[in-house]
């Protein structure tokens with residue numbers, strides 16, 4: 001009965017892949033019923049990977065955005081090799097994406113890019129703002145006054161890629177390419193994006209794409225060329241549902257899927273997690289989210305007031321000396337380590353036991 005109200009629980013029990021983190025179905029179901037408003041009726045099920053592929057083939061494949069649909073090759077534009085191909089010698093393209101807006105993609109892309117640059121001084125990192133018309137990444141990196149040329153200028157040949165890149169003043173191995181503030185989103189073409197990414201991947205070891213929200217032009221271009229995708233979600237159903245759509249889309253419609261190459265490596269980054277609310281059943285728990293989305297976790301970033309301060313100061317929380325002890329700083333640092341292959345336990349995912357004095361005096 002519960003599973004008919006909460007189809008994803010049925011999906012989980014039907015699925016052969018056992019949950020990585022333990023979840024008692026009854027607890028989960030009960031708390032979701034408590035949390036959800038009475039009027040909530042799930043409109044669609046969370047799909048299995050097979051269903052996702054079929055769905056995207058029938059719905060998404062029929063409605064490609066104009067830029068992705070036009071594939072007539074333009075002569076001088078570079079092609080982006082897949083890094084696993086022999087002799088490719090190109091960097092990896094990592095998309096930070098979500099589906100839903102405002103979940104923490106840009107915040108995460110900024111800390112992630114700076115974290116890799118800080119931890120791997122011998123590697124070069126470039127982070128690109130794909131949010132055409134709504135640029136923000138430059139603010140997160142404290143570079144808003146240094147933007148002269150942007151991504152669309154490069155695509156339109158108004159300048160070279162290196163003229164448009166902004167070098168970070170703290171880490172010389174980190175550069176940024178800003179989004180255009182004003183130009184039309186349709187200025188992105190698949191050939192133009194591939195040309196810019198190919199030029200960058202020749203030079204940089206990691207090319208990180210800060211995707212806009214949605215599954216329209218900008219987000220689709222960002223995910224299309226990805227080798228790795230970091231799917232950002234908050235602990236709420238709407239954000240998980242949109243993440244699920246993006247996961248399906250990447251599985252079926254990315255360049256790797258279309259070329260029958262090894263699949264895009266997709267991992268899950270939960271942001272704005274509040275363990276206290278999860279323990280009180282006021283939000284989804286980590287295991288609920290993993291059960292819904294079925295991806296490995298690359299990190300869990302706690303809700304933190306430091307994030308806003310750091311954004312306003314143009315210093316990603318991962319490199320903020322003032323907030324070095326903030327849980328978000330440690331959580332982003334762990335996330336970067338995991339992405340780079342280290343195995344680390346999740347921190348900041350449970351509530352601190354109250355101290356002796358707090359228990360006595362409140």
Ligand SMILES: Nc1ncnc2c1ncn2[C@@H]1O[C@H](COP(=O)(O)OP(=O)(O)OP(=O)(O)O)[C@@H](O)[C@H]1O
Nearest residue numbers: 101102103104105106107213272302303304307308
């Ligand atoms: N861990 C966190 N704790 C508290 N606030 C956060 C956290 N992460 C992000 N935020 C806040 O959430 C808001 C949205 O963040 P951000 O702009 O990074 O999201 P986004 O996914 O890039 O949004 P968009 O889809 O519009 O591009 C910002 O106000 C940011 O300060």
Ligand SMILES: [Mg+2]
Nearest residue numbers: 105106131136
């Ligand atoms: Mg953003």
